[in-house]
Amino acid sequence: MSKSICVLPCNGLDKCAGDLSRRVALQLAQSEEVALICPVLLNQNRSRYEKDLEAGDLTVIDGCNTRCASKLAGDLEIAIKEKVNVSEVAKALNIKLGVEIREDEQTQTVVSAVLEKINSSAADQAASEFIEPESIDYNTFSHGKFIFKVPKANYYFNENDCWVTVSGNIARVGVSDYVQQNLSDILYVDPPEIGQEFEQFDDLGSIESGKAVFEIIAPASGTVVAVNTGLNDAPELVNESPYEKGWLVEVQLTDFAEDQDLLHDCPAYFEFLQRKVAEIDV
């Protein structure tokens, strides 16, 4: 039977974080459903894993922020279903990994936490209270061979090209058409944790293409109530529908009236974007 999950770990085996990635991967590989992918062999000859990658979703384990494993997947344009970063998990636990490889209680704690994160990622979330508008009208402008869309009303933008729109009791956050076009094919969406409280201009997860990583910068302050699980299987929705189906996070806003002071409404963002595109010359 073919495997349904492929695990691609970090290759920094001579350092602590890489060694922990290896330990996590080996534990995961004990399951029948998991195929282990060696980053070196994958890089040399992708075809040897073609079957596994077709049959299964890819989980990436990065040792540190250099993110070699993610980058490798990005370079080969393999969609990442899930990923964890060992150093970030350790940091959240207040554990310093250092360089030396060690087998002790602390590193074991990190290994368990990473495993838990991988197993529990499908966190429960309540049914959405967001009322999707029936249709949205757009303004467009073109620059060279690019055409940019901005909704005509009801969306608010920060100058970091992230939007927020309110409907019902709840708001949604996403990225503008400009971000989507800049990144081109989006391969992975790294959502924030449900329940996380954040302030305006805090990080709210990231999205990633083969070209770059884009950090979502919160347009307003609030609490994460849901994430768009539809993007797990179809991150390309962010490309196809950045303002609607490709929304990223659902949030309960804290003080939108106050936050609006540092946001553009649709016509203002439309102008801002025209200026920006003209200046950068995409």
Added chain:
Amino acid sequence: MSESTFMGVERDRIDWSPRIDFTKCNDCMECVKFCPHQVFEVDENAKPKLKVKNPNNCVVFCRACSKTCGPDAITFPDKAKTTKMIKAIRKAEKEASTNE
């Protein structure tokens, strides 16, 4: 590019750019590769090689390059304070323009 602004406030009045801790920096230049805004400069003959050459090119509230930094050598000014300051400048300017 002197007319660059953030929410109507001149960019050079906003203090936002990466701060490098050179005791941690290992010259990997990942941050330079990552940032598309020519914020950094590399001088192979200088010590340290890395320099924050154009701090005002940095996108206000962006912190993205710090995520690429393995040794965690990049920090930023306090976000809440920066936000407050921008709001205060905007308010003062609004008042000044209505008082004319």
